[in-house]
Ligand SMILES: CSCCC(=O)/C(O)=C/O
Ligand SMILES: [Fe+2]
């Protein structure tokens with residue numbers, strides 16, 4: 379994972395992310411199941427699904443357009459990157475974007491009610507596990 383302030387490219391640390399309640403868990407991809415199960419147990423993640431996005435995904439451009447609209451959710455957004463890479467932008471306390479480049483092995487938690495957006499990077503491929511406290515749902519509330 380690499381994080382920067384989008385406007386200036388200034389590097390942002392995991393601690394600075396934590397200050398805005400975005401959590402990062404690096405996962406060992408050779409043996410991630412025990413750590414994943416205990417995280418789910420501790421934080422009450424009862425459901426999960428997987429999403430793959432690449433150039434052959436039906437309606438990929440429409441999907442990316444929706445993901446890249448600045449939005450929030452009334453629950454945490456938990457994404458575990460199983461393969462590939464991508465970009466999450468999250469708003470910091472000054473309403474500036476932190477750009478989070480995620481890759482295989484990264485698990486990030488965006489808190490409820492934080493404006494964010496997602497897009498693919500130049501690799502144009504991501505395979506992510508989505509974890510949910512309740513039934514899998516994806517209800518974006520767009521800004522404005
Ligand atoms: C990497 S999963 C696709 C993006 C997504 O699920 C989401 O909710 C973006 O806000
Ligand atoms: Fe989301």
Ligand code: NI
Pocket residue numbers: 449450451455494495518
């Ligand atoms: Ni979202």
